[in-house]
Amino acid sequence: MARQASRSSPLKRVLTPFKRRATVIAIVEYISLALTLILAYICVCMGVGFIFPFIYIKEWIMGGVIAIFFTVVLVSFVKKPNWDYVAKSLDGYGLEERVMTALELEDNRDVYANMQRIDTLHYLENTSPSVMKFNIPKTRIQAIIALLIIIIIFLVLPNPKWDFVKDYWNMRESIEKAAREIEKEGKEKVDKADELSEEDKEEIKKIISTLANELGQSKDYKEALAKISKAQDAVDRYMEKKSDSLSNILENQDATSSLGAAIGANNSRAVEEEMDKLKRKIQDTSKGDNTVEDLNNAFKAAAEEVVDEKLKEAFNNMVGKLSDFKYDEETVNDVLDGLEKLQEEIVSSMSQRGMGDPGDIKYLLQNMKNAMIGSADALASHGGYGVGKTPEGQTGQGDGIGQGTGTDQSGGTGQGTGTGQSGGMGQGTGTGQSGGMGQGDGIGKTGHSSEVGESHRLGGEAEVIENIQGNPTGSGNIDSIEIEGGIGGKVGPVPYKKVIGTYKRQAMEAIDRKTLPQGLENIVKDYFDGLEE
Amino acid sequence: MNSITSEEIRDFSKTVEKIEGEIGKKIIGQKKVIREVLIAIFSGGNVLLEGVPGLGKTRLVRTIGEVMDLKFRRIQFTPDLMPADITGTNIVMKDERGSRFEFQPGPLFSNIVLADEINRATPKTQSALLEAMGEGTVTVGGVTRKLPSPYFVLATQNPLEQEGTYPLPEAQMDRFFFKIEVDYPSLDELHRIIDITTVEDTSKTEKIVEGDEILKLQKVAMNIPIAKAVQDYALRLILGTHPENPNASEAAVKYLRYGSSPRGAQTLIQAAKVRALIEGRYNVAFSDIREVAHPALRHRLFLNFEAMADDINVDNVIDEIIGSIEE
Structure with a gap:
């Protein structure tokens, strides 16, 4: 109050x-x-x-x-x-x-x-x-x-540090732009990829979305490159997992359990042996046993699961043949031919295990990486961001592309390229992809660190080709190539399907690294696409 | 307090104005001195007037006595003046009934006592004034006698002639409410002084107030309100004079031996109240404190050797202290 x-x-x-x-x-x-x-x-x-x-x-x-x-x-x-x-x-x-x-x-x-x-x-x-x-x-x-x-x-007053700041923000902008592009283009490509199931598409889109989000938060090229590499690995792992699912399905069927195990072990020789066993079983089959029926069920299950269109077609083809199996010589031979084709497709698929590029996503990612490396080089060339950040005497890590030559285990020589992370001084070690299993020293591109670092090859190690077979035609289309002199390896033609995956990948990497003359990239790409068709 | 009316409060400044007007008839110039003496009187305090001879100190005090209708006595202090000479003494009286001791009051028994050239008397005699000034009583032969009321001692001292003088001890100085410095008059004032003093003096002063009225006016002034901030300012000013105080001003630390006693604070506040009322204000202002600070503090601050060596006087130090204390 x-x-x-x-x-x-x-x-x-x-x-x-x-x-x-x-x-x-x-x-x-x-x-x-x-x-x-x-x-x-x-x-x-x-x-x-x-x-x-x-x-x-x-x-x-x-x-x-x-x-x-x-x-x-x-x-x-x-x-x-x-x-x-x-x-x-x-x-x-x-x-x-x-x-x-x-x-x-x-x-x-x-x-x-x-x-x-x-x-x-x-x-x-x-x-x-x-x-x-x-x-x-x-x-x-x-x-x-x-x-x-x-x-x-x-x-x-002109600020000498301002250029650096502008470069940094340009870099951020380009990373963010790359993130947007990856998200947009990546999803479009995945949507157009007929070979992928809806589940696969969703999974890969998820990887792309995660990458786009993480890229947007990247502070520098180094981080962005690492994130793209991580996404590439994620795609690889997913594709490997899908390959593993084929072996699991076949392994769960009595008629094809050994074949499934051979595929799971990624052993092409074992696959051929198992396929031979299946061929013999078909030859020996008679009315009253369940061989054809069991095999049909196994192939039907596999056809539903596989991603690779050609493999799927081969399985479906076998399902059709086995459904109409009449225990006569003609159908037996027909089934044996089908099994031969299926074997080729399985071996081919195994050779590309984890290397497939569904919807060209990995190609897109690698392109982004290359663009970023180019930008980082430009930035570094005028004393830009990242140079000298690591104190002297410490091990640093940077991104670069390694290229090297190596000797395979069988005594043959190979030449390969590998994308890896190298020291900022540009000296790096890379495991090259070769016809044999190669390992060699390569020169990496200038990275972001001033220290020498270890380089890592993009993708898995090259498969050791031990058993090369094939038929040289002498003229026209080459269905196989001949490799000589590998220690422990057989001399002879190799079906091109066995090696086409490797060579296509090498060609794509060469395109990505811009090591091919300008204007030839599309020709090379079209060539390998044409071979697959 | 209940007996005080708004008219009495309002009339205070008019009364003082009249008194000043009457004094002005006899005293030319010296308005500041007159104002300060009146402030001291209405605060019930004693005044030490310092100035060279011939500036009208005695005339001022005499005129005040006349205007206020108070009994006035003047004592010329000399080295042979004895305490009994001013307090009075018991003397033997003989009459038809025989001989007996009878107290003969000294000149202290009046309302206004002018102790002229107080520093010429011995400390013994000076001390005899202490009781009169402090308590308003005089004790002779074991008998304490009350002095008339109101009671004021207005002492004078000559700052120049220091030979054969007895400077007042600090304790006695502190009992003076104000120490007022009487300055030389200006040329114009001197003309007017000559005009009225070298011819027959026909001017008459009127009695404006009597003893009881003065006591009443003292009471009126005592109760003027003061804001906390203003009181705080006054007290910070006092603490600022203490060289050992952490908040002391630089001048105090450098030039003072001792600062003001709490009696200085009482003086500051009381004098500011009277000044506010004389100015027609019913509250104390910061300016009141500043205006009375010099007469209230100049005899309470003691300079050190450095001040003397630097030719610094106490008024300079007070100015510095005032300048260093925020309102």
Whole structure:
């Protein structure tokens, strides 16, 4: 009650316009203070930006400005003018402590307090609120002007570190653009890939989406490249897993359990042996046993599961033949031919195990990587981002492409390329992909680190080709090639389906590395696509 | 307090104005000195006037006595003046009933005592003033006698002639409410002084107030309100004079041996109240404190050797201290 009485007291009523005025003055003063602090902060940030490459200068400035602004607002709210402040301010304008005394004696009713109050009210009624002046200290105004001049000088002066910052942001932009492109193009390609089931498409789209999200958060090319490599690995793993599912299905069927095990072991010789056994079984089959029926069921299950269109077709073909099996010589031979084709497709599929490129996704990813490596090289060429970040003497890791030659285990020589991570000095070791199993030293491209690092080849190691067979035709289409001199290996023609996957992959990598002459990339790609058809 | 009316409060400044007007008839110029003496009187304090001879100190005190209708006595202090000479003594009286001791009051028994050239008397005699100034009583032969009320001692001292003088001890100085410095008059004032003093003096002063009224006015002034911030300012000013105080001003630390006693703070506040009322204000302002700081503190601060070596006087130090204390 006493408080309410005080609020509505004549003194407070008369003082209210003065309080409003004091509030406005305080706001203006706090704004000037905030402005001074903000300008000083910007000056410091810009000054630091001249000494060090201040990559996040805009973010720091924005954050600092917001923090200062809200701090000053908070302080101004906490220290907003109260009655005592108003009284003191007014007394300073010639009221000689009348107001502060009157406020203290507000609830006092003795003769002195009454007279003092009347005297104060009399003075206040004859005083205009405009008597309270805006009082921004001169030094503050001078400081604001000086800081503005310094900021203008900073803006006008060429900042040697600014190019670096711009390069960094260009890099970020290109990474983000790459992320968007990967997401868009990748999904389009996956949608168009007929060889993939809906489940596969969803799974690969998920990998692409994850990559796009992670790429957007990458701080540099190194990180972006690592993430793309991770996505490539994820695609490989998924495809391998799908291959494994074929062996599992066949392994679960009594008629094809051994064949499934051979496929699972990725042993092409064992697969051929098992297929021979199946052929013999078909030759020996007679009405009354369940060989044909069991085999038909197994192939039917496999046809439903496999991803590879040609393999699927081969299985379906076998299902059709076995369904119409009539235990005569003609159908037996027909089935044996079918089994031969199926064997070729299985072996071919095994040779491309984990190397398939559904919807050209891996090709797309590798292209992105190459583009980024090119950008990183350009950046590094003018002393750009990432150079010298690793202290001397420590092992660093960078991205680069290794190329090398190697000798395979069988004594043959091979030549191969491998994309790997190399040291920033550009010297790297890469395991090359060769006709034999090769390993060699290669020169990597300039990476982001100043240290020598280990390079890793893109993709898995080359398969050791031990048993090469084939029929050279001498002219026209070459269905097989001949390799000589491998230790422990057989000399002879090799079905091209066995090696086409490897060669196509090498060709694609060569296109990606831009090692082929310009304009020939599409010709090479079309050639290998044509061979697969 | 209940007996004080708003009219009495309002009339205070008018009364003082009238008194100043009457004194002005006899004293030319010296308005500041007159104002400070009146502040001390309405605060119930004693005053030490310091100035060279011939500046009208005695005339001022005499005129005040006349205007206020108070019993005035002047004592010329000399080295052979004995305490009994000012307090009074028991003397043997003979009459038809025989001989007996009877107390013969000294000049202290009046309302306004002018102790002229107080520093010429011995400390023994100076000390005889202590009880009168502090307690308003005089004790002779074991009997304490009350002095008339109101009671003021206005002492003078000559700052120049220091030979054969006895500087007042600190304890006695502290009992003076104000120490007022009387300065030379200006040329214009000198003209007017000559005009009225070298011809027959026909000017008459009127009695404005009587003893009881003075006591009432003292009571009125005592209750003037003071805001906490203003009181705090006055007390910080006092603490600022203490060289050992962590918040002491630089000047205090450098030039002072001792700062003001709490009696200095009482003086500051009380004198500021009277000044506010004389100015027609019903509250004490920071300016009141500043205005009375010099007479209230200049005899309560004791300079050190460095101040003397640097030719710094106590008023300079007070100015510095005032400048260093925020309102």
